[in-house]
Amino acid sequence: MPRGNLPVAMNSFFGRAAELDEITKLLTGTRLLTLHGAGGVGKTRLALQAARSVRDDYPDGVWVAELSSETDGDLLAGHVAGMFGLRARAGRPALASLVEFLADRRLLLVLDTCEHLVDPCAAMVTAILTGAPDVRIIVTSRQELCLPYEVVMGVDPFPVPPPEAADLAGYDVMSLFLDRATAVAPGLRTDERAMMAVARLCRRLDGVPLAIELAASHARGLSAIQLADQLEDRFRLPADGERVLVRHHTLRTAAGWSHELCTPAERLLWARLSVFAGTFDEESARGVCADECLPDVAGVLAVLVAKSVVARVGDRYRLLDTIRDYGRDWLDELGEGALMRRRHRDHYLAAAHRMDAQWCGPRQLEWARWARGELSNIRAALDRCLADGDHRAALELAGALWVLWCHLGLVREGRHYLDRALAAVPAPDRARSRPLWVAAHLALLAGDIPLARERATESAESARRHGDGETEAHAHLRLAGACLLVGDLEGARGYALRGAAGLRQAEPTSSGLFSVPLLLAMAATFDGDFDKAVEILRETRRHCEARGELSQRALSDYIRSLALLGRGEAAEASAAAKAALEVSWGLRDAVGGVLAIDQLARIAAAVGDGFRAAWLLGAAQRIWSGFGLPGLGADTMTGLREAAAARAEGLIGETAYARALAEGAASHFESAVTYALRD
Structure with missing residues (x-):
């Protein structure tokens, strides 16, 4: 760990x-x-x-x-x-x-x-x-x-030097200001008069660290004396000239003063960036915020970073909460709040559709990184749609994000959003058709086979009613998966072939076609026809490699490992399972990863390594307990796991087996992957 x-x-x-x-x-x-x-x-x-x-x-x-x-x-x-x-x-x-x-x-x-x-x-x-x-x-x-x-x-603000203080060097608030100010203005004056001005500035900002850092960021264009003088004006009441210095207003006052020192373009971008949750990248900032009023988002963003309004986090950016709140208030004052929320939603909806279209190709790792990095903004877009009554948009976005939910491990979160959106858009409604097959897929991954059948059947019926052949075909593939997991191999083959025919007619290049040979190969494996499974998968892997597809290739390697072990080819089966695990771990696909670890445990038991088998079974048990039902809740798969456990215990004895199982169960996913990939 x-x-x-x-x-x-x-x-x-x-x-x-x-x-x-x-x-x-x-x-x-x-x-x-x-x-x-x-x-x-x-x-x-x-x-x-x-x-x-x-x-x-x-x-x-x-x-x-x-x-x-x-x-x-x-x-x-x-x-x-x-x-x-x-x-x-x-x-x-x-x-x-x-x-x-x-x-x-x-x-x-x-x-x-x-x-x-x-x-x-x-x-x-x-x-x-x-x-x-x-x-x-x-x-x-x-x-x-x-x-x-x-x-x-x-936690209180820093102590500030009183007006009569002669020794200013011992105050941490002074050191903070000077450190941040000289970082942007190396030639900043620090003579006695300047230091007295810094002390006055720190008192005006009540020693609040973030306010001090905001003030220091303007030292590039203003001297310490000018900064202090401007702040003095900010804290005056026009009526009687008395300073208002209430601690909980200090930061907002400093933010407002910093806002005034920004150019109109900088103020506009500050306001528009407040629509983002968590971190964001430059491309998203351009996509949401750029228009004829703000054509140079990248240049203005760089200035806001220099002014400490925007923080840089690696290759991404974020606004601190108080700064975001100020920007959001200004956005509403400009009358752009609804517009920017709509642009934010549309930006992530368009990106989700691109990820969907490009997933079965060479950009999978890139899209996986994007989805994980943008998770806070994806959640924000979904939450706003649901809160604002924009339920059809929420349903479309949740359905378009099937890759995030199904292939990148966020099964529970996907079900959470899809269930809420489906409940808000009652049948009959065409918008439900596609999200329903995504919900069916998630139910399969969670081991909830009855719900998967229900969702997939409704998806197929809705798609047929609205003339959506592609979605109907996807629903048939999920019904094939449900049949497979309950041991109905003929039903699985039938639905898989119906799905394939539907996809070829509706969308000949659909990524869903990758699933068909995998379903047929799995059915052949469960039927004991290992040679047929290997033959199907050989061609499937070639297609995956030609297209640069990783996720389905990993599943192909996993099924091939099952078939190869069935033929008694343990070394080849181990190589295939490890290839599947490496790809699944790279994508952080918990389902694919734990299936491969389970399979490597079976292989270890088959070759007589009881300790390794028990350790891997324990590690897989830990991962399953945090994700779903072992073997996706399918008796055909849990039976393989139970047979491996019985053989491992027979090889090393009950006590040693329990110890190895416990050691594996105490491991973290990363440690389990490292151990499983060893020779």
Whole structure:
């Protein structure tokens, strides 16, 4: 298991020595510590710095879940579970899988930005602390969780030098400003008069770190004295000239002042970027924000980064929550809120359709990375459609994202959105036809075969009624899969061939045609006709390689491994299963990965390596428990697994088998893949 996901610090950390010492002491005696304070006060930076200082105390690492982009409390536990590589299990709440995974771990979990999900966070934290005795949690929030065992530590702004202070060098707030300001203006004056102006500026901003950094970003064009003078004006009331300095207004005032120092184009892009959730890339910023009023998005974006309005995260960008809130208010004031939400939706809908069209080709890894990187924005688009009553758009988007749900491991989340959208668009409606076969596919992956049949049958009937031959054919392929999993091989062949005929007539180049030979080969394998299966798959693999297709090629290799082992060719079967596993792991396809690990366990048992077989069975059991039913709930596949377990136990004995099984079950997906790929 990796030792956490603690991000590398992007710049230097100043001060907070007393707070860091206090956090270290508190973590030795409390399991839930909430860092509580206003926006921009530095809660996240403090939590991460504290986590870096204590990470050696946690053998299973420090894990950081950034929650600002998560808006649905029902998906919260799945969000955190996904960070650990866990996948939802059919009929089992994600929280239960998460707690089971954490039960024997010793780690520190940082839940960052929880104030908008206080109740769901409190419920999740309670379950984790109850079921995982060696897990400690740091929460950052503007609101307390109000749990009886919660220790709350207030995070205040930096102390600021009083007007009469003669020694300014000992104040961390001064060091923070000078560090950030000289980064953009290396020749910044630091004589006594300039330092007095910096002290005045820090007092005006009440020592709020984010406000200080915003001010420092303007040092390229303004001296410290000019910055302080302009801020002085911002804090004056026209009526009597008295300064208003209320702490919780300070950051907003600083954001407003920074906003005034931006050009019209910079202000417009700031407002429009507020429509994004989490991070975004430059291409998406252009796609959503560019028009005749804002033609140079890339150039303006670079300036906003230099002014600390937009933060750079690797090759992506994000707005901090307070900055995003200010931009969103300005967007509504401009009257563009609805327009930008619509552009955001349309951008991700168009991208989802492109991913669908290009998935069975050479860009699969690229699209897999895109989908994972844009998950927060995809969720935001779906949530907005559902909240705004744009249900048909939600249904179209959820259906178009079938690759994300079916091939990239987000089965539970896909079912969540499809179920909500289908419920909001009642039958009969043509918009339901395609999403229904996607929902059927997800039900198959979750082992819910009766629901898969129901969804696929309704999809076929709806598509037939509306003259949609391609969708009807896809529905038949899902019915073929359902027949296959219950051992109805003739039914599987029949539906597969009907699906193939429908696709050739409706869409001769459809990627769905890749599924037909795989279904037929699987049916032949289950029927004991291993030579026929290998023959079918030889041609299928050639087509996959010619098209640059990886996902179906991996499934082809998995089925070929089953057939080769059936012919007694263990070495060849092992090579095929490993090829399937390598591709599935590269795509982070949990279903394909765990099927390959199960198969490698069978091969190990067949060649007499009982320990390896037991270890791999344990690892696969752990993965299945976080995703779905073993063997997709099919007796034909679980029987193979049970036979391998019985042979492994017979080879090494009950005690050794139990020990190896437990060792495998304690492994992380990544560790299981590494072990499984060894010779």
